[in-house]
Amino acid sequence: MSKYTSFPEPGDDHNPFQDPAVTQHSSNTEYATLDLYNPFDNKNGPPPPAYAATAPSAPQPVVPATTPPSRTTPTEPRNYGTSFTPQTAVNATTAELLRKQEELEKKARELERRERELDSHALGPGATRQNNWPPLPTFCPVGPCFYQDINMEISQSFQHTVSIMYYYWMFTACTLAFNLISCLSLFCVEPSGGVGLGLAILWVLLFTPCSFVCWYRPVYKAFRSDSSFNFFAFFFIFFVQVIFYVIMTIGIPGWGFSGWIVSLAALKTSVPVGVIMMLNAILFTAQAAMGVVLLKRVHSLYRQTGASFVKAQAEFATGVMSNQAVRQAAANATASAAQGAFTGAAR
Template identity: 55%
Template sequence: MSDFDRNPFADPEISNPFQDPSVTQIRQAAPPGLEEYNPFTDGKPAPPGIAPRTAAPTINTQPAIMKPTEEPPAYSQPQEQSGAAAELLRRQEELERKAAELDRREREMQSLSASGGRKNNWPPLPEKFPVGPCFYHDITVDIPVEFQKTVKIMYYLWMFHTGTLFANMVGCLAWFCVDASRGVDFGLSILWFLLFTPCSFVCWYRPLYGAFRSDSSFRFFAFFFVYICQFGIYVMQCIGIAGWGASGWISALTGLNRSIPVGIIMILIAALFTFLAAMSLIMFKKVHAMYRTTDASFEKAQQEFATGVMANKTVQTAAATAASRAAQGGFKEQI
């Protein structure tokens, strides 16, 4: 057990292994200058017996780039991006067009105010005519850009309505020529032409024109009430009950039994009344949809009626006169 407790490095004979005779002989046989040789320095020459150290080749540290054999295809924008860009360009053009339209309208209003106000220009009557125009009508000046198309369609529809009433008068005249008992229809057709032509312009087209011009809720409601009645009249004229002065389908079939040419004319007029009824319903729905996008409401219509109609001096005078007469009549009855 004593051998296991002995420290071999504590033996004085082997305390320094580098002092061993075999090691010292190898160190003395080593070529001179080897101890001073540093392989990591390039400045010192290599000791004799050792090949000189060559410089390490420089390595290119740039990343490798592969050259394609074909040019990549040109980048094309997706269809969604091109569609969005086209939509933005369209909106920009629309805004620029609206701005130009507003500038033009402002210049026209300034010129009109400088010349003393605008003059009535509708109906376009000759200057030597004894009766002058009654209204000022200019859609491009009075109506905002987004509503101009609708108002123009309604104006053309009113002109078509007038032409249909005139054609109805001609058809009833032809019917009266082949059947002498149809004088009532011819007379009523003349009355409808003379009555409905100005009344339709004043009662539903002008309220529509004024509603879009000034965003008037009261005018919108007036238009809706009158125009739904106008649609009912179109339906009755389209049916063409005999004795009502309309060349509708029933009247056209009756006239076809008496004369084929007259019947064909009346069928064409019945088709015109049918077209008017269909277009009236379509435009009624379109105007109502546009009305809902505005600030108009039934409460605003009541306020406009109270501040407009009831504040009119003529209405106030008539109401005061009627009230005074009623009070005088009640006082006399009491006496």
């Protein structure tokens, strides 16, 4: 077998390190070996040329990749005493949507009001608006008497107060109508109360339109044009109206008011009628209390507008002199006085 290959047979006594190629390489000093050069020993000097030529380049220092700092905070939401559930998130989202919807509706109303203001200014100073209050049907022979638009004519900071005054006037009208029903029920069980029924009819027919014209319209025009004269007219008339409300609450017999005195007396005659009149007395009490609160509120807003009694006098004088009838009467009186003086001087 050995004649076909260069490898000796296993049984042959052969030393592989005695090969002439190996011994010849070991004896050659041009090649670096471990016995000739130690890289960690500085005494031997620089490496041999053969080792320097064949020595691999020094490996680049490996810079460890920076890893993001580990999160110390837990990924789950902290529990501060309330459980966070999907239902809570849905409720919060719904509340946010409702709030945004309310803001959009408010902006839409403001834009609509400004659009109507622009339309009204486009009409010019000489143009007249069509009356819209009271809202009567078209077949009614009597048309509306006033023009009223709180959202357009009243400043936004005073719209809430004027709206409350309007609702308060409606409440007083309904209370007077209920007072008429109470007096009618008392008249059914006690025919001697005809005077009270007649006065109740008079109060509902008198106070309902007069209260609208005498104190609601002045406060409306006061906030609309910052009129000091209308403020003072409102304060005087509404104060008198509040005194009447207190008298209504007391319920003096024979005055046509279903107050506390008449209501307690009606309980002896008929319990159902007495209960109805006591409900009316409660409404009168609430009416008087609300009147005092609203009077104080309007007075506080009046102090913020800069109105004064001097301005009220100036407005009154300007309004009187701008009236055509007043100017005609003054001119006639002046002409009569001048004619009388001229006649007297001629005599």
